[in-house]
Amino acid sequence: MIVKGQTVADGAATTLREMILAGQLRPGERVHQDQLAELLGLSRTPLRTALATLATDGLLDYEANRGYRVRSFSVDTIRSVFEIRSVLEAQACRIAARLGCPDSVLARLDSLVRIGDDILASGTLDPAALPDWRRMNVEFHETIIQAANNPLLGEFVSRTHNVPMVSDRVILWDDYEIIHRSHDDHHRIARALRHSEGERAAAIMNEHVSFAGDLLIERLREDPEAALQHLISTAGAVPNKPKKEKK
Amino acid sequence: MIVKGQTVADGAATTLREMILAGQLRPGERVHQDQLAELLGLSRTPLRTALATLATDGLLDYEANRGYRVRSFSVDTIRSVFEIRSVLEAQACRIAARLGCPDSVLARLDSLVRIGDDILASGTLDPAALPDWRRMNVEFHETIIQAANNPLLGEFVSRTHNVPMVSDRVILWDDYEIIHRSHDDHHRIARALRHSEGERAAAIMNEHVSFAGDLLIERLREDPEAALQHLISTAGAVPNKPKKEKK
DNA sequence: GGACGGCAAATTGGATACATTATGGCTATT
């Protein structure tokens, strides 16, 4: 689908981002411009624009005259990204509370929390419910970030999602207790924000994200292959939101 | 000077970054590719690569088929960036303390603190000492960030420096009391890190950065013109460190 | 037998030429 107001280079960047995050281009692998241009059906010029963008985004490594390589992420990298995401999202809570969340935001959070409640009401984790859960989770976090009204904050959090596995779209959907507790955090965060208790919301959010990171890392350490398989099979598309709206 | 292992595009990106941060290209102004290419003495291809990079870096706004504009930064933007820098640098303290700063880092921090002490020993702010002070300040902050050993953290903090006025290279060098207190923070941060008191160091750093931001914003509100003049005249070069080392 | 040096193929970087899209001014019509 060709979107008006988008260039071929923009499209290539989006496609490549998805390919990398989906693991189609393996980490460390060198990116051949000619091959890739042919594969994508475009010339090298827009492709190179896209590559430069992705390199600045941190998905590719670049070395002059030696081209681009897919950045490889170690478990250490994943940990370090969670260390950042946790403080950024906590700060989002603080700022949102300080600004005072408008009713629309509070209502939306409540509605999302209820959606989560419904999904968990059965007492088990239905695989079929995962996409809905993921949508709920992503929206919950994004709603708070947007409520903070800090463009750079949103940008940085988006960038942390460029690292495979770190996205809040990645969910370990196999332990009811853990998911339940995680959703309890959502309850408490929403309530704290309603009462403008920024520090409290921030503390919960920090732990909420940090724990998710710890858990993921533990799984990856225990059995990297199984965890990866599980995550890839349960990972949803990662539609990096376009920066420009059509007028 | 032509550095081996750097492409023309890289050089153009660096040059443009400096031009924008120095205010040579005014905010909101449209960037004419032909003109600029001629001005810089290169063709549009590497220029466009550089533009794409700077846009991803957040210094330029891009709209398909309408080209690039210099991003304009409001006082609100500056505030929002300080809100991020403060938590990121605080987190750097936490992580550095948790990892345990090696002696080399502690020694360096001590040495930097002493340099600051010497500059302030006279009891007045000598304009001639500003460059040394700035170097000291930048190194102090960078040393801690590097001690945290979290690549993304460093990257993000670097990016906050892409916003005019937010850099730790920008210093309000006109109030001895304030500078003295700020340096006292450095003392306490270094000491806390020596004792592996991460939370304490983080708290001080957070306030250290937040207050600098508040102060700057206050000045900009009071008398934008005067503050800008003062800052530009006292601002040093902003050498964005190259990401790759020659082997 | 190993290592250094040079040559050739492949790949990246940059310049130029072409296509496509916005933009401003002009005319014609209401």
Add this chain to the structure above:
DNA sequence: AATAGCCATAATGTATCCAATTTGCCGTCC
């Protein structure tokens, strides 16, 4: 006279071509 639509111009986006750098291979020399 004002506005809508069209055309010309200018600027951006893409493709192709050429140059420069890397890289792997082979031969020679130590």
